[in-house]
Amino acid sequence: MQTRRAPGRSGPARLRNKRLRLPRPRAQRLVQALSLTLFLGLLAAAFANLASPVAENLFLRLDPLVALGTALSARDFPAGIVPGLLVLALAPLLGRLFCGWVCPMGATVDCADALLARRRRLPGSLRQVKYWLLALVLGSALLGVSLVFLAAPMPLLTRLWGLVAYPLAALSMEKALPLMRPVADALDIRTLLFLEIRAPLFATMGFVAVFFGLVFAASRLSPRFWCRYVCPAGASLALLSRRPVWRRRVSEKCIECGKCQRACPMQAIADDPHATRHGECILCRVCAGVCPTGAIDFPVSLPVLDSQIAQPTMAGRRAVLAAGATGAAGLVVGGLGLAAPLQAATVRPPGSAPEDEFLSRCMRCGQCALACPTNIIQPVWFSSGVLGVFSPGLTPVRGFCDPHCHQCGKACPTLAIRPLPLQERVWAKLGTAEVNRETCLAWKDKKKCLVCDEVCPYGAVELKPEPGNPVYVPHVDEKRCAGCGYCEHFCPVRPARAIRVGSKNQIRLSSGSLQSAAQATGLSLSLKQDKTWGIPAGSDEHGLPPGFSPLEESGTPGAGSEPLPPGFSPLEPEPAGGKPSS
Amino acid sequence: MKRRDFLKYQLHGALWLAAGASGLVSAESLFAEAAPDVAVVKGAPGAATRAAVELLGGMKAFVKPGQRVVIKPNMSFPHPVERGSNTHPEVVTALAAMCKEAGASRVLVLDHPLSSAERCLEQSGIREACQAIEEDMVHAFTSPSFYREADIPKGEDMKRNQVMRDVLEADVLIAAPTAKSHSSAGVSLSLKGMMGLILDRGVMHGRHELDEAIVDLASLLKADLTVIDSSYVLTTGGPSGPGKVIKADTVIASRDMVAADATCVASFEWYGRTFKPQQVNHIRRAAERGLGRLDIENLHTRTLTL
Ligand code: SF4
Numbered sequence: 109m110q111t112r113r114a115p116g117r118s119g120p121a122r123l124r125n126k127r128l129r130l131p132r133p134r135a136q137r138l139v140q141a142l143s144l145t146l147f148l149g150l151l152a153a154a155f156a157n158l159a160s161p162v163a164e165n166l167f168l169r170l171d172p173l174v175a176l177g178t179a180l181s182a183r184d185f186p187a188g189i190v191p192g193l194l195v196l197a198l199a200p201l202l203g204r205l206f207c208g209w210v211c212p213m214g215a216t217v218d219c220a221d222a223l224l225a226r227r228r229r230l231p232g233s234l235r236q237v238k239y240w241l242l243a244l245v246l247g248s249a250l251l252g253v254s255l256v257f258l259a260a261p262m263p264l265l266t267r268l269w270g271l272v273a274y275p276l277a278a279l280s281m282e283k284a285l286p287l288m289r290p291v292a293d294a295l296d297i298r299t300l301l302f303l304e305i306r307a308p309l310f311a312t313m314g315f316v317a318v319f320f321g322l323v324f325a326a327s328r329l330s331p332r333f334w335c336r337y338v339c340p341a342g343a344s345l346a347l348l349s350r351r352p353v354w355r356r357r358v359s360e361k362c363i364e365c366g367k368c369q370r371a372c373p374m375q376a377i378a379d380d381p382h383a384t385r386h387g388e389c390i391l392c393r394v395c396a397g398v399c400p401t402g403a404i405d406f407p408v409s410l411p412v413l414d415s416q417i418a419q420p421t422m423a424g425r426r427a428v429l430a431a432g433a434t435g436a437a438g439l440v441v442g443g444l445g446l447a448a449p450l451q452a453a454t455v456r457p458p459g460s461a462p463e464d465e466f467l468s469r470c471m472r473c474g475q476c477a478l479a480c481p482t483n484i485i486q487p488v489w490f491s492s493g494v495l496g497v498f499s500p501g502l503t504p505v506r507g508f509c510d511p512h513c514h515q516c517g518k519a520c521p522t523l524a525i526r527p528l529p530l531q532e533r534v535w536a537k538l539g540t541a542e543v544n545r546e547t548c549l550a551w552k553d554k555k556k557c558l559v560c561d562e563v564c565p566y567g568a569v570e571l572k573p574e575p576g577n578p579v580y581v582p583h584v585d586e587k588r589c590a591g592c593g594y595c596e597h598f599c600p601v602r603p604a605r606a607i608r609v610g611s612k613n614q615i616r617l618s619s620g621s622l623q624s625a626a627q628a629t630g631l632s633l634s635l636k637q638d639k640t641w642g643i644p645a646g647s648d649e650h651g652l653p654p655g656f657s658p659l660e661e662s663g664t665p666g667a668g669s670e671p672l673p674p675g676f677s678p679l680e681p682e683p684a685g686g687k688p689s690s
Numbered sequence: 691m692k693r694r695d696f697l698k699y700q701l702h703g704a705l706w707l708a709a710g711a712s713g714l715v716s717a718e719s720l721f722a723e724a725a726p727d728v729a730v731v732k733g734a735p736g737a738a739t740r741a742a743v744e745l746l747g748g749m750k751a752f753v754k755p756g757q758r759v760v761i762k763p764n765m766s767f768p769h770p771v772e773r774g775s776n777t778h779p780e781v782v783t784a785l786a787a788m789c790k791e792a793g794a795s796r797v798l799v800l801d802h803p804l805s806s807a808e809r810c811l812e813q814s815g816i817r818e819a820c821q822a823i824e825e826d827m828v829h830a831f832t833s834p835s836f837y838r839e840a841d842i843p844k845g846e847d848m849k850r851n852q853v854m855r856d857v858l859e860a861d862v863l864i865a866a867p868t869a870k871s872h873s874s875a876g877v878s879l880s881l882k883g884m885m886g887l888i889l890d891r892g893v894m895h896g897r898h899e900l901d902e903a904i905v906d907l908a909s910l911l912k913a914d915l916t917v918i919d920s921s922y923v924l925t926t927g928g929p930s931g932p933g934k935v936i937k938a939d940t941v942i943a944s945r946d947m948v949a950a951d952a953t954c955v956a957s958f959e960w961y962g963r964t965f966k967p968q969q970v971n972h973i974r975r976a977a978e979r980g981l982g983r984l985d986i987e988n989l990h991t992r993t994l995t996l
Contacts, residue, residue, distance in 0.1 A: 656970065
């Protein structure tokens with residue numbers, strides 16, 4: 109929250125009237141608190157997979173930069189971004205009301221300010237940084253490259269709370285639960301006794317934490333440092349907020365004491381305290397609260413006197429153009445070299461658009477990752493190129509991709525991941541699993557394992573006899589493998605799993621039916637088909653189904669030349685081990 | 691299961707007992723003589739379960755008032771009962787109800803799922819069925835906080851693992867597996883099923899020899915009562931299926947895990963053929979290591995058709 113200056117440092121005490129002692133602008137604080145609460149509540153609902161009456165990703169969709177950047181880079185207006193476009197459209201009327209009253213990033217920064225903020229004189233030209241950032245994002249978006257993730261506030265904040273704060277909170281609760289167990293056990297409080305807390309962990313958590321450490325530390329430089337100098341979403345609203353209908357007005361009662369200038373968290377009041385930089389003003393009305401003569405009010409009125417507008421330095425506009433050009437040029441150069449994936453394509457969540465489109469839509473908010481119930485969705489570092497950083501990839505070591513689940517599709521507001529009906533969802537071919545015969549227990553050590561076969565929901569792991577090997581060995585039927593990662597997740601081989609999912613033959617569409625596309629390439633991704641091949645053909649060694657051994661003595665009834673199924677062995681001379689019958 | 695169905699099969703069991711008492715089934719032969727080693731009952735899952743346990747001396751022989759019971763069914767796949775990869779809900783509810791009747795203070799139905807726990811509990815039908823008996827009985831734990839490191843004193847290969855703490859704290863353990871084939875262990879019955887009560891079953895494949903580790907684990911988690919649900923026997927394609935399912939409508943019960951498993955192996959076809967119990971390595975090893983008997987031809991088996 110904006111720090112309150114020690115009252116009365118300037119001006120004699122008699123000038124302090126009631127207005128000065130008035131509480132801080134309550135309505136703004138209240139709305140802001142409600143908004144932050146709603147944001148956190150919706151995020152918690154997504155995190156815990158609870159049904160919510162309001163779309164869990166509402167705040168992401170309100171972000172004007174997300175809307176603008178995505179519309180430009182994806183050349184599309186998915187319904188998800190309409191709220192953000194509305195916020196933009198309302199800026200000429202309401203100015204940066206969003207920043208002061210609604211934005212949970214602003215509220216979070218205000219919280220940090222309440223603890224840390226100092227006021228230092230910073231050069232006003234620093235304000236232009238945000239315009240440069242905006243220009244960079246929009247310039248590259250024009251070229252189809254989304255850099256929204258660099259500084260759009262809602263995706264960043266979603267990652268702070270959803271991928272760092274909540275998981276850490278869940279982890280500590282998970283650790284604390286056993287402490288309550290004796291009480292719960294004695295009183296037989298089963299809800300508590302069996303409460304299972306999902307504590308997912310995410311790659312890049314450390315990065316997000318450090319990033320926000322810096323954002324919060326900037327409170328030492330000025331209040332709302334982020335909003336004043338960095339936030340390109342704020343910049344986009346600022347550009348549209350030249351003459352808002354609801355705005356600060358200073359009457360002739362003003363004695364030019366300068367209190368409002370010093371109190372303004374946004375430095376929105378120019379050298380002449382009568383004038384306001386409306387592009388900077390977030391309508392928090394702190395100035396009205398500190399004015400000793402009550403000269404400031406915020407009426408709603410149409411005409412604006414130019415004398416009341418402190419023009420933003422026009423450099424702001426020029427910067428936009430210049431940076432747009434620079435950003436674009438830089439990206440052409442940098443993008444060519446850096447955008448290339450460093451390794452084979454990343455395995456993406458089910459329903460992901462084709463890679464180029466995916467990256468132009470994905471804003472790296474992490475909403476899909478935090479909504480994923482198995483934690484298989486992880487932000488990637490550079491596996492999909494420098495420009496793919498923080499985009500979601502599947503990491504089967506951490507989870508499996510349940511063919512009946514599509515929380516990620518529901519979470520994504522920009523259609524980087526399309527929501528799929530269940531029937532379609534099952535047909536999402538994410539990639540293909542491959543057995544590493546050098547490390548697989550069955551292939552290399554001839555050991556009984558075949559966990560992959562046990563867990564594969566598509567029945568895509570075929571067990572086949574292998575000459576010289578007493579156990580059956582796993583083969584992946586590529587036509588049946590959806591790349592869901594169950595096998596990799598449960599494979600017991602360490603450190604690298606002996607069966608791994610790669611992006612091979614993944615099917616990704618921007619529209620149309622996944623099922624048709626998969627069937628057209630001859631795939632058969634069904635959860636129900638019989639595993640008939642489980643019965644062996646019957647060679648000398650593999651006359652038996654998996655797990656059975658031959659009866660060891662010839663002539664023993666039941667033992668024949670007939671081959672044995674898996675897991676069965678031949679009969680020994682005498683039934684072994686049985687205690688004599690009593 | 692709906693409460694009505696539950697009552698129906700309860701009634702079925704009661705009718706059967708009444709029939710026994712009234713001489714339709716010889717009461718003496720049921721209760722007077724020593725309890726058999728193995729009981730094989732054909733009939734509807736719930737009633738057959740009751741009858742099988744009665745043949746072994748009734749649940750009171752296993753559960754004393756105030757004791758804590760853990761029932762270990764198969765419910766680690768999100769499949770309906772007809773697929774044969776999970777235990778029939780009615781078998782589980784019959785066991786749970788009998789435990790409550792015998793005065794158990796807490797009955798829990800536990801497994802460690804190989805898929806989304808929520809969907810396994812839902813699709814298997816076991817959680818819903820058990821609601822009719824008591825709230826909050828069925829759990830599928832995946833979080834490590836529900837497991838505790840435990841020594842396996844008789845373990846030869848695997849000497850430690852993390853076991854569900856509620857199992858370690860229980861007085862009575864009931865194995866209630868479904869009869870199914872298993873692509874590496876041959877069959878997955880009561881012995882193999884104990885792998886669903888530990889956290890890290892990967893080491894049983896990777897670090898240890900699977901068959902030996904199964905026996906090690908069963909030496910620690912030795913069920914006091916084993917009831918093998920053979921209503922839908924998954925004879926190929928196990929443990930997850932789909933595969934060939936035989937509707938056998940049978941329940942096999944014993945105090946001896948090995949004897950129950952052995953009887954089950956010998957009772958049904960596997961991959962279209964018949965096998966001797968000793969052809970399944972882990973069952974043979976369990977017998978060799980003294981966990982129970984597989985010489986079923988020498989055991990006293992009572993067979994009953996309801
Ligand atoms: S789970 Fe891994 S080690 Fe085991 S058989 Fe499959 S690929 Fe091999």
